[in-house]
Amino acid sequence: MTAPALTLSGLHKAFGPVQAVQDVTLTVQSGETVALLGPSGCGKSTVLRLVAGLDQPDSGAVQIGGQDMTALPPEARRVGLVFQDYALFPHLSVLDNVAYGPRVRGAPRAQAQRRAQEALALVELTGLEARRPAQLSGGQAQRAALARALATDAPLLLLDEPMSNLDERLRAELRASLRALFARVGAGVLLVTHDQREARALASRVAVMRAGQLIQTGPAEAVFTAPATAWVAAFMGEANLLPAGPGQVRHIPETALHLGAGEAWPAVAAPAGEGGTPVTVTHPLGPLHLTLSPREATLLEGGRLRLTVDDAQVRLLPDDREGA
Numbered sequence: 572m573t574a575p576a577l578t579l580s581g582l583h584k585a586f587g588p589v590q591a592v593q594d595v596t597l598t599v600q601s602g603e604t605v606a607l608l609g610p611s612g613c614g615k616s617t618v619l620r621l622v623a624g625l626d627q628p629d630s631g632a633v634q635i636g637g638q639d640m641t642a643l644p645p646e647a648r649r650v651g652l653v654f655q656d657y658a659l660f661p662h663l664s665v666l667d668n669v670a671y672g673p674r675v676r677g678a679p680r681a682q683a684q685r686r687a688q689e690a691l692a693l694v695e696l697t698g699l700e701a702r703r704p705a706q707l708s709g710g711q712a713q714r715a716a717l718a719r720a721l722a723t724d725a726p727l728l729l730l731d732e733p734m735s736n737l738d739e740r741l742r743a744e745l746r747a748s749l750r751a752l753f754a755r756v757g758a759g760v761l762l763v764t765h766d767q768r769e770a771r772a773l774a775s776r777v778a779v780m781r782a783g784q785l786i787q788t789g790p791a792e793a794v795f796t797a798p799a800t801a802w803v804a805a806f807m808g809e810a811n812l813l814p815a816g817p818g819q820v821r822h823i824p825e826t827a828l829h830l831g832a833g834e835a836w837p838a839v840a841a842p843a844g845e846g847g848t849p850v851t852v853t854h855p856l857g858p859l860h861l862t863l864s865p866r867e868a869t870l871l872e873g874g875r876l877r878l879t880v881d882d883a884q885v886r887l888l889p890d891d892r893e894g895a
């Protein structure tokens with residue numbers, strides 16, 4: 572079996588009193604996209620910087636393609652980097668920006684440009700080779716930065732909030748094309764994001780990070796449908812976490828709420844928003860929050876809503892939301 576694209580073992584990194592990364596252990600296989608997901612300041616970018624060699628860990632090891640790279644400088648690590656601000660060279664054409672990686676690695680000009688053309692074709696920027704970065708839209712600049720990482724043929728790609736500067740429409744567009752692109756290039760991809768939708772759309776596995784530590788790692792769907800703790804569930808946007816005794820909550824996912832059957836509970840609707848009509852139902856388990864589609868909203872009768880809760884989907888989770 573081939574070595575994983577990336578193996579992190581027991582990484583620690585502190586900045587003065589701040590434990591930015593604590594005991595992070597994670598593997599990314601070749602051809603796999605793993606999302607490092609967590610709120611601002613939890614240490615995601617620091618992990619990427621440790622992988623890229625831009626920072627040194629206090630302890631722990633970074634292996635890339637099965638080789639220990641912990642002590643090596645960034646240029647020896649064979650990783651393709653895409654950071655939030657793209658960092659394209661403003662004075663170089665798009666083609667030269669993308670050919671830069673192969674050139675630095677010693678490829679003759681013609682060969683480097685050929686590789687750059689191929690990478691630009693992959694991100695659908697063919698035809699814009701002669702432009703300067705300032706003449707690109709946000710989405711195009713983002714794709715040029717990606718092409719530059721792809722042109723290095725690195726077995727590991729590191730993406731830090733790669734769509735943070737794009738509007739929602741462009742994000743949705745790029746999400747769809749990126750997933751297909753990653754599958755085609757076969758590299759291991761470590762993607763940093765605080766956006767759970769982005770993680771869900773792009774990654775096969777998700778590692779949830781909080782205050783420097785990984786608190787849940789697993790297949791994306793498993794993490795989203797079965798969060799391990801109340802904090803993870805809340806971070807994923809789960810609204811129904813009801814008190815269930817000391818240190819525990821009852822997690823009722825929206826899929827567990829079956830509308831239009833059972834008892835009619837008192838329900839208070841808020842004005843309809845973009846996602847639908849928010850409703851709070853007074854249920855013996857506690858107040859249940861849900862958002863009704865226009866069709867579901869017709870089930871509201873005289874301030875009441877019929878619903879049943881599918882007990883099989885209800886889980887007790889440890890409540891770890893205080894502190895940290």
Ligand SMILES: Nc1ncnc2c1ncn2[C@@H]1O[C@H](COP(=O)(O)OP(=O)(O)OP(=O)(O)O)[C@@H](O)[C@H]1O
Nearest residue numbers: 586589591609610611612613614615616617618765
């Ligand atoms: N060079 C540094 N010096 C001091 N503290 C730092 C440094 N870099 C990061 N930190 C601190 O380490 C913690 C983790 O930061 P990091 O940038 O890794 O978080 P993040 O999860 O990537 O956040 P964001 O999503 O906002 O980019 C934060 O508390 C941050 O303030």
